[in-house]
Amino acid sequence: MSPRQLLATAASLGLMALFGLGVYAALGTLQTRTTTAVAPTQEQALVDLPGTIFVAQGGSLYSLHNLTFTKLNTPAGNWVQVAPAPNGDVIAVDKGSGYSNVYLLSASGQVLRTLLSESSASYFNNHFAYYPRVSPNGQSLFYAWNWIDPYANYNVDFEVLSVPLSNTSVSPTVWSLSNLYYQGGDVEPLPLANGGLIYVKYATGTTGNAGAVYSQLAYVTTPGAQPQFLTTPAQNCSEPALNPAGTEIAMICTNNQLQTSTLQVASWNGTTLGTPAVLSTGPMAAMPTWSPNGTSLVFMNVTQRSLPFQLYWIPKAASSKPGAAQQVTQNLSLTATSDPVWYP
Amino acid sequence: MAAGTKPRRRRAGLSTHRSSFSWGRHRTLLAFLVVLGFFVSGTSGVVAYFLPAVTTALHVTGHATTGKGGTHGRTGSGTVQTANPPPPGQPFTVLLLGSDNDTKFPPSGVLTQTMILVRVDPQTHHAVMFSIPRDLWVPIASGGSAKIDAAYAYGGARDAVQTVQNDFNVAVNYWAWIGLGGLVTLVNQLPGGGVDLISQMPILDVQYPYDLTGNNPYANQRIAILPGPQRLNGVNALTYVRSRHGDILEDIARSQKQQELLVAIKDAAKHLNLADIPRIASSLGNEVATSLTPGQIGSIASLAKDFSTDNVTQIVMVDQYPGQYYTSETVSSQAALVPNWSAINALVAQNFPA
Numbered sequence: 001m002s003p004r005q006l007l008a009t010a011a012s013l014g015l016m017a018l019f020g021l022g023v024y025a026a027l028g029t030l031q032t033r034t035t036t037a038v039a040p041t042q043e044q045a046l047v048d049l050p051g052t053i054f055v056a057q058g059g060s061l062y063s064l065h066n067l068t069f070t071k072l073n074t075p076a077g078n079w080v081q082v083a084p085a086p087n088g089d090v091i092a093v094d095k096g097s098g099y100s101n102v103y104l105l106s107a108s109g110q111v112l113r114t115l116l117s118e119s120s121a122s123y124f125n126n127h128f129a130y131y132p133r134v135s136p137n138g139q140s141l142f143y144a145w146n147w148i149d150p151y152a153n154y155n156v157d158f159e160v161l162s163v164p165l166s167n168t169s170v171s172p173t174v175w176s177l178s179n180l181y182y183q184g185g186d187v188e189p190l191p192l193a194n195g196g197l198i199y200v201k202y203a204t205g206t207t208g209n210a211g212a213v214y215s216q217l218a219y220v221t222t223p224g225a226q227p228q229f230l231t232t233p234a235q236n237c238s239e240p241a242l243n244p245a246g247t248e249i250a251m252i253c254t255n256n257q258l259q260t261s262t263l264q265v266a267s268w269n270g271t272t273l274g275t276p277a278v279l280s281t282g283p284m285a286a287m288p289t290w291s292p293n294g295t296s297l298v299f300m301n302v303t304q305r306s307l308p309f310q311l312y313w314i315p316k317a318a319s320s321k322p323g324a325a326q327q328v329t330q331n332l333s334l335t336a337t338s339d340p341v342w343y344p
Numbered sequence: 345m346a347a348g349t350k351p352r353r354r355r356a357g358l359s360t361h362r363s364s365f366s367w368g369r370h371r372t373l374l375a376f377l378v379v380l381g382f383f384v385s386g387t388s389g390v391v392a393y394f395l396p397a398v399t400t401a402l403h404v405t406g407h408a409t410t411g412k413g414g415t416h417g418r419t420g421s422g423t424v425q426t427a428n429p430p431p432p433g434q435p436f437t438v439l440l441l442g443s444d445n446d447t448k449f450p451p452s453g454v455l456t457q458t459m460i461l462v463r464v465d466p467q468t469h470h471a472v473m474f475s476i477p478r479d480l481w482v483p484i485a486s487g488g489s490a491k492i493d494a495a496y497a498y499g500g501a502r503d504a505v506q507t508v509q510n511d512f513n514v515a516v517n518y519w520a521w522i523g524l525g526g527l528v529t530l531v532n533q534l535p536g537g538g539v540d541l542i543s544q545m546p547i548l549d550v551q552y553p554y555d556l557t558g559n560n561p562y563a564n565q566r567i568a569i570l571p572g573p574q575r576l577n578g579v580n581a582l583t584y585v586r587s588r589h590g591d592i593l594e595d596i597a598r599s600q601k602q603q604e605l606l607v608a609i610k611d612a613a614k615h616l617n618l619a620d621i622p623r624i625a626s627s628l629g630n631e632v633a634t635s636l637t638p639g640q641i642g643s644i645a646s647l648a649k650d651f652s653t654d655n656v657t658q659i660v661m662v663d664q665y666p667g668q669y670y671t672s673e674t675v676s677s678q679a680a681l682v683p684n685w686s687a688i689n690a691l692v693a694q695n696f697p698a
Contacts, residue, residue: 012378016385023389027619037536098566124550128568146548146568154589156548182592184545187571202545202571204592211596211662213544215571238572252572258653259542259607261573284540286573300573305653306612308536308575333536337570 037333040069047328051344054082056335072109081338086138099126115168135191141165142189157185175223196221200238230273243294250288280325287339300336308333435465436517445523446555455493472695474659475599481680482511514696526631528578533624535615538577539608549587603658
C-alpha cells in the first residue's frame with residue numbers, strides 16, 4: 001500500500017469514527033432540555049412596561065426596568081417572595097431550612113432591617129412567615145405565620161398576624177384564627193385603607209362535599225372577627241390584588257377546573273365583590289399585580305402546561321374591554337408564588 | 345531490448361487491461377467498504393447512545409408478574425394471572441405502585457404507600473385514576489388479611505396485583521412500581537426539570553421525613569409548600585405528594601395530590617422525545633420496575649400526547665357520610681380502614697368495566 005493509499009485509508013477511518021461520534025452527539029442535541037430557563041439578566045423583556053417591576057427567580061430577586069433585568073445585590077439566601085414597602089424599598093422573604101425570615105431591603109437589595117426572624121435552635125420554635133404586606137397607611141406589617149398546636153404538633157396551619165412596621169418585635173395582633181385545624185389555614189393578607197383586611201382562607205369540604213379543598217376570599221373589619229366570605233367555595237379563588245383606586249380586585253380562581261387557574265377581576269365596593277370577568281384563561285394564571293396607575297395588570301402564567309412561569313401583561317385591565325394578555329418574558333422560570341412588585 | 349520491450353508492452357497492455365478491470369471492481373468494493381464503514385460507525389453511535397436505555401429497559405421493564413423483580417420487594421413464588429394485554433386500541437388498566445423505600449425498611453420488605461389504578465381508553469382518549477387507600481384492610485393474595493399496602497411487602501408485585509384483582513374484581517393488564525428516589529429523578533428529568541401544578545392548599549408539615557439525605561431515616565424536617573400555581577422540582581414534587589401530617593384528610597389528601605402530580609407528569613412528558621430516553625432510563629436505575637415492555641411504554645407515551653387534562657377522571661374514595669366506603673377501626677392492633685365492599689365494588693365496576 002502506497003503512502004498515499006495509507007493516508008487515504010487512515011483519513012477514511014478517521015472520518016468514519018468522527019461520523020459515529022457525530023451521530024452520538026447529534027442524538028444528544030435532540031434531547032429535550034431539562035433546564036430551559038435562563039437568568040433574567042440574560043434576557044430582555046418583550047414589552048417595555050413603565051416603571052420598575054420586581055420579581056423572584058431561583059432564590060434571587062430581580063428588577064425589570066426599560067426592558068432590562070438587574071439582579072438585586074442581596075446577601076446570599078433563598079429569596080422566595082418580594083412585596084412593596086414604603087419609600088420605594090421592598091420587603092422580601094428569605095426561606096431557610098424549616099423557617100423563613102422577612103427583611104426590609106433597599107431597591108438595590110441591601111438589607112435595611114430584619115423585620116421577622118423566625119429561626120430558632122429549638123425545632124418547634126422555627127416558623128414560616130410568608131406574604132408580607134404593609135398596610136396602606138404604612139403603619140403595620142401583615143403576614144401569614146404558621147401556628148403549631150401545642151397539644152398536637154402535627155396540626156400546623158397558617159394564620160394572619162400583624163405587627164407595627166416600626167417595631168416588629170412586639171407581640172403580634174392575630175387577625176385570623178387558624179382554628180380550622182389541619183387545613184392549611186389563612187394566607188395572602190390584603191390590608192385595606194379602611195383598616196379592614198381581606199385574606200384567603202383554605203378549608204376542606206364537609207358532608208356532601210367531603211374531600212374538596214377550596215379557598216375563599218375572606219373579609220374582616222377587626223382582628224379575629226368572623227369573616228365575611230367574598231367568593232364561594234365553587235369559585236375557589238385566591239391571590240387577591242386591589243387596584244390603587246381601591247375599586248377592583250384581581251384574583252386567581254379555578255372554578256373547580258382540574259389544575260387550571262384563571263385571572264379574574266371583580267369590582268369592589270368596600271363590602272362586596274361584583275361579578276368577576278375572566279381576563280386570562282390561564283392555563284395556570286397566578287399572582288396578579290396592578291400597575292401603579294391602576295390601568296393594567298401583570299401576572300404569572302405558562303405558555304403551555306409543564307413549561308416554566310413567565311411574566312404576562314394585560315393592558316386596560318380595569319376597563320370594560322381589557323386587552324389581550326401579552327407575554328413579557330419568554331425564557332425565565334419565575335417564582336409563581338411571589339407577586340410581582342410594580343413601582344412607578 | 346526490442347525483444348524485451350514487446351513482451352513488456354504486452355504485459356503492460358495486459359496489465360493495463362487487468363488494472364482497469366481490477367480498479368473498477370476495486371473502486372466498487374472500496375465504495376462499498378466506505379459506505380459500510382460509515383454505516384457501522386453511525387450504527388455504533390446510535391447503539392452507544394441508546395445502550396443505557398436498553399440496559400435499563402432489560403432490567404426494569406417487561407417483568408413477569410411472578411415477582412416484582414429489581415432489588416426491591418420479594419419475588420415470591422408462583423404466578424399471578426394478570427389480564428392478557430388487550431388488543432391494540434382497546435382499554436387497558438395499569439396498577440401504579442409507589443413505595444417509601446427509604447432505609448427504614450429492608451429493600452425486600454417495603455410497603456406501597458401508593459396504589460393507583462389507571463384505566464386508559466385509547467379510543468375515547470379518556471383516563472380514569474382510582475386511588476386505593478393504603479390502610480384498607482383486605483384479604484391478601486398470599487393468605488390472611490392485612491392493610492393492602494402490605495401485599496407488596498409480602499409478595500412483591502405479584503401479590504399486589506393479585507390482591508387488587510381479587511378484592512376489587514378488576515382486570516389489571518400491567519403494573520409499574522416507583523420508589524422515592526425514582527419519583528424525584530423522574531420529575532427532575534422532565535423537560536424544564538420540573539412540573540407545573542396548582543397546590544390546592546398550603547402544605548405544612550413539621551414532621552416530614554428527612555430520609556432522602558442525612559444519616560438518620562427517622563429524622564424529621566419542617567416543610568412548607570405554598571398554595572396556588574407553581575413549578576415544582578423533583579424533591580418538592582415528592583414533598584407535595586408525600587406530606588400528610590398537616591392535612592385533615594391525611595392519606596386521602598395525599599392520594600388526591602398524587603393524582604394531580606400524575607396529570608402534571610403526563611403534561612410534561614408530552615414534550616419528551618426518543619432522544620431523552622437514555623438519559624431518563626440511566627438516571628432511574630433500580631428505582632422503577634414494570635411489567636410493561638419498552639414498546640408498550642412507547643405506545644402509552646404517544647397516547648398520552650393526545651390526552652387532555654380535562655379527559656382525566658380522578659377518583660379518591662372520600663366518605664360523604666360515615667361508613668360510605670370504609671370505617672376507621674383498630675384491627676389486629678393496627679389503625680385500619682375496614683371496607684364497605686358493596687359501595688367500593690359498585691364504584692370500581694362503574695369506572696373499570698370488564
